[in-house]
Structures are given as C-alpha cells and as structure tokens.
Amino acid sequence: MPTTSAKEQFDRQAIHYNAQWNSWTASSLDWLLAQAACQPTDTVLDVATGTGFTALAFAPHVQSVVGVDVSSGMLAQAQQNQVARGLTNVRWQEGAAEALPFPAARFSVVTCRIAPHHFQSVPAFLAEVNRVLMPGGRFLLADTTIPDNDPATGQWQNRVEAIRDPSHARNLAPSEWQQALTNAGLTVQAMTLASSTIPMSLNDWLEKAGCVNEPAAAVRKAFAEAPAAAVEAFQIRVAPPDDYTFVWQRLVAKAEKLG
Numbered sequence: 001m002p003t004t005s006a007k008e009q010f011d012r013q014a015i016h017y018n019a020q021w022n023s024w025t026a027s028s029l030d031w032l033l034a035q036a037a038c039q040p041t042d043t044v045l046d047v048a049t050g051t052g053f054t055a056l057a058f059a060p061h062v063q064s065v066v067g068v069d070v071s072s073g074m075l076a077q078a079q080q081n082q083v084a085r086g087l088t089n090v091r092w093q094e095g096a097a098e099a100l101p102f103p104a105a106r107f108s109v110v111t112c113r114i115a116p117h118h119f120q121s122v123p124a125f126l127a128e129v130n131r132v133l134m135p136g137g138r139f140l141l142a143d144t145t146i147p148d149n150d151p152a153t154g155q156w157q158n159r160v161e162a163i164r165d166p167s168h169a170r171n172l173a174p175s176e177w178q179q180a181l182t183n184a185g186l187t188v189q190a191m192t193l194a195s196s197t198i199p200m201s202l203n204d205w206l207e208k209a210g211c212v213n214e215p216a217a218a219v220r221k222a223f224a225e226a227p228a229a230a231v232e233a234f235q236i237r238v239a240p241p242d243d244y245t246f247v248w249q250r251l252v253a254k255a256e257k258l259g
Helices: 006-016 019-024 026-036 053-061 072-085 122-132 151-164 174-183 202-208 213-224 228-233
Strands: 043-047 064-069 090-094 107-113 133-144 187-193 237-239 243-246 250-256
Touching (some): 026 053, 026 187, 026 250, 043 053, 043 122, 053 072, 053 090, 053 107, 072 090, 107 122, 122 133, 133 174, 151 213, 174 187, 202 243, 213 243
Parallel strands (some): 043 064, 043 107
Antiparallel strands (some): 133 250, 237 243
C-alpha cells in the first residue's frame, strides 16, 4: 500500500494540474473521444476525474457526465473549470475507484485516464467498472504503461514513479491490462500505445508532485544513470543546464460489457 494516499497527494497537487499537464496527455484524450462514439443519450462516468479534463471534454457530446475522485481538492478545481467552460450537464462526487458510489448498470460509458497506476487494486476497480456499466456499455481507458517482455525497464520506471510520488502503485504492461480486462468480464475492442511527441520536462514533472530535496535528488540520479533500454523506451534526453526530457509510454484501450 502506498505510504502516501492518493487523496493526500492529489489534494496537494490539485493547483498544479493545469493546461501544461493536459498537453502532455492530450493524445490519449483524443483517442478516447474518437473511440467512444458518443451519442446524445449517453451517460458518462469519469473515474479519478482529477480536475475534470476528461469529463469536461466528453460533456458537450453526451446527455450527462459524473466525475468521481477521492480528492476534494481536485474536485474543487474541476468545479472551477466547469464554470469557466459554461457546462451545465456535469456533476462531481467524491468516491474511490475500487468502491464506486453508484448503482449497477447506471452508465453507458465509463472513462478513466492517467490514473489507474495509483489504484490500490486494479481488479477491484475493473469489477466496479463492469458493475456500473449498462449491458453494451463502453469502457475507455488510458494510463501510463511499461514495455511488455522487459521487466527491468518496467521496474526502473515504476521505481522512479514511486520516488517522485509515493501514492504511485504500479504501471501495468499492455499484456497485463489485456488479461485484467478479460478477467473482469470486459471484451477488449481496441488497445494500442497513444502517440505522444510532446516531451515532458523532469523539472516540471517533479514540481507537479511537490517532489523536492532527497526524493528529487534520487529521481535525478536515476535519470542520470538510466539503463540504455530505459533511455530508448522513454526517449530520455539531457536538457542543459540541469534538466532532462522524456516521454512516458501510455496505453489506450476500449472494452465493452457484452450481454
């Protein structure tokens, strides 16, 4: 179990989740919107909504959206973003991904973007997705991932993530996601890596998590000593005078609840 809860960490981080963060993950949101094939009658649940980027992007295309998150700080930012956008068909609710506070078969679409690597139990989360989806409902997923068949690179990435943000649990490889979705009774319709050409700045990435002092130094050391396979997989580059750039791999997937 992470030493710092996701709620504690993201209450602190809420103010930092701005347009720059969204630009780093924009390609995954574009993919989810395209694959969702939204209808005006769709009811959407966005799990671990954060400051509401995904929920608010879906809102103009559907009947209603609920954004759920464990962090009241994130939801307060989401509410402000909603007001700024002038959207009236979105509401926000506190709740955990592993115990969604909604009745069965409530939503036609469930989304979750760049969050499951913080969850205490991915199987419990996916069981809840299955439960709250209507028959024929669609689940749209995006999350940071690690290479299949390269455990050392995956261990390096997960170690760096956990140092930077103690609420990090684990990134799953694509094959693990495939199995987890199948085990939850969801049928995978599409799965790929999201295209991403926007490098992230290590300095900015550390700031987003409030990572300073010894943990920040440990992350910098890990980047300086990154193995060749990690340098290649994550496009790690030195950015003088005292920064690095990198591109995390992100998986996107669409699954359906049949029957």
